[in-house]
Amino acid sequence: MAAASAAEVRYGIVGVGMMGREHLHNLAHLAAEVEREQSVRVPVTGLADPHQESLRLGLQLAAELGLPAPQTFSGHRELLDSGLCDAIIVSSPNMTHYEILMDIIGHREPHHILVEKPLCTTVQDCKKVIEAAKQRPDILVQVGLEYRYMPPVAKLIDIVKSGTLGQVRMVAIREHRFPFLVKVNNWNRFNCNSGGTLVEKCCHFFDLMRLFAAANPVRVMASGAIDVNHKDEVYDGKVPDIIDNAYVIVEFDNGSRGMLDLCMFAEGSRNEQEICVVGDIGKGETFVPESIVRFGKRAGGRDGVVTVMAEDERIKYQGLHHGSSYLEHLNFLSAIRAQGASGPSVNLSDGLLSVAIGVAGQLSIEKGRFVTMEEVHGLKSAQD
Numbered sequence: 173m174a175a176a177s178a179a180e181v182r183y184g185i186v187g188v189g190m191m192g193r194e195h196l197h198n199l200a201h202l203a204a205e206v207e208r209e210q211s212v213r214v215p216v217t218g219l220a221d222p223h224q225e226s227l228r229l230g231l232q233l234a235a236e237l238g239l240p241a242p243q244t245f246s247g248h249r250e251l252l253d254s255g256l257c258d259a260i261i262v263s264s265p266n267m268t269h270y271e272i273l274m275d276i277i278g279h280r281e282p283h284h285i286l287v288e289k290p291l292c293t294t295v296q297d298c299k300k301v302i303e304a305a306k307q308r309p310d311i312l313v314q315v316g317l318e319y320r321y322m323p324p325v326a327k328l329i330d331i332v333k334s335g336t337l338g339q340v341r342m343v344a345i346r347e348h349r350f351p352f353l354v355k356v357n358n359w360n361r362f363n364c365n366s367g368g369t370l371v372e373k374c375c376h377f378f379d380l381m382r383l384f385a386a387a388n389p390v391r392v393m394a395s396g397a398i399d400v401n402h403k404d405e406v407y408d409g410k411v412p413d414i415i416d417n418a419y420v421i422v423e424f425d426n427g428s429r430g431m432l433d434l435c436m437f438a439e440g441s442r443n444e445q446e447i448c449v450v451g452d453i454g455k456g457e458t459f460v461p462e463s464i465v466r467f468g469k470r471a472g473g474r475d476g477v478v479t480v481m482a483e484d485e486r487i488k489y490q491g492l493h494h495g496s497s498y499l500e501h502l503n504f505l506s507a508i509r510a511q512g513a514s515g516p517s518v519n520l521s522d523g524l525l526s527v528a529i530g531v532a533g534q535l536s537i538e539k540g541r542f543v544t545m546e547e548v549h550g551l552k553s554a555q556d
Contacts, residue, residue, distance in 0.1 A: 179211065181508055184218035184257035184283075186248045186272055187264030188230035189356050191288055192221070195261045196230060198497050200237040201489035206505065214505065216242050220251040221264075223356050248272050252279045259508060262287040265359045266366050270297040277304045277311065286504050288316040290375045291523030293367030295531055295548050298524040305520055314504050314516035315523035319376040319445075320383065321499035324458040324482035327465045328447060332384055336467060337451030343384045343430040344448040345377045348438035351401040351416065361402060361412035363534070369415045370394065370537075371530035374432060378529035379522060381422055381430035384449050388525065391544045392532035394420040400437040420533045458482070461494055 183199055185192045199216050206212045219230045219242045227244045234242055245251040251260075252275065260283045262272055270292045276283050292298045305313050319325055332340060352360050352373075359365045366372035382388065396418025405412055420432040445460040456467035468477035486502065487495035503517040532543040 180213040182217045182258045185261045186220045188221040188226040192263040217256040220245040220248045259284040282310045285313045302520045315518045317379045318496040318500040321496040323484045324463045327482040328458045338453030342450040346433040346446040348435045348441040349444045368534040370533040375526035379526040385424045385428040387424035387426040393542045394533035394536040
């Protein structure tokens with residue numbers, strides 16, 4: 173693994189837009205905690221972004237957080253060549269991930285990587301990154317599928333893994349939320365940049381389905397459309413083509429099924445995410461942001477349902493994702509310091525499969541039929 177000192181891991185951030193600055197917040201809180209508890213320094217030593225306003229806002233935030241001013245760069249290659257960093261956070265727009273990841277992996281000096289979801293926007297690019305990373309056993313690559321760490325979701329994962337619900341047969345995930353936020357140059361308004369809504373946003377949920385089902389996907393059927401959002405927006409003469417609602421059914425190789433109910437014009441919701449997992453002997457469900465988890469067994473009926481509040485005392489910063497990004501950074505740092513003794517908590521294969529299910533869903537909407545995972549992995553024509 174990269175020769176990051178046990179006493180110091182220096183971070184660089186590539187892409188200092190909204191999510192890049194969210195990582196900066198988390199790293200500031202992480203630094204305060206691990207320096208006190210573990211005598212480890214985790215300074216942010218570099219920021220890279222071609223968008224000057226994002227760099228300015230990044231430096232401003234660093235100052236507000238009481239951090240030493242990181243050095244700034246207009247591109248990721250200059251940051252890599254600077255020798256300032258041991259670990260790189262990739263939080264740039266989705267369509268830039270592939271090139272940036274390949275440059276980091278191929279650089280003469282090793283840099284550990286935490287890449288925001290989605291890993292890449294296409295299955296083919298994800299596979300190329302995986303193959304390149306196999307040639308670099310000296311670096312660790314973790315994918316930012318941090319919804320796994322949200323306390324109520326993590327609690328439900330633990331309940332499922334304990335066998336309390338028996339063999340999982342059905343996973344239902346509902347996300348009813350606000351529309352996509354405005355990003356730099358409105359890159360997230362177009363499928364060619366984001367990979368499509370089911371890749372850009374929903375890879376989180378497809379990752380969770382795989383975790384709950386303890387299986388891999390076989391085929392996907394989806395129905396979705398642009399019904400409400402962004403229809404009156406025009407950028408460089410083009411109208412956004414990202415869907416704002418969908419139903420997605422995922423069939424797994426152990427016979428279980430998952431369903432996603434996505435609506436991005438549902439601000440009038442008490443909870444943004446609702447997850448329900450049903451096994452052959454019990455059911456569990458969780459609600460975010462209420463952070464409530466309920467579970468019970470068939471034999472106990474309604475009166476046997478247990479309700480608990482899910483919390484994680486390790487979280488020092490809630491941020492945009494209910495503390496999950498902070499826990500993601502704790503896991504990433506632990507894996508780096510283990511120096512090869514343990515792999516990343518979310519690996520490149522997890523990133524690939526979460527993208528592949530989203531790609532299959534996008535193609536299913538386009539073609540109006542089930543799409544097999546063989547098709548999106550390139551084993552058969554996806555254009556029939």
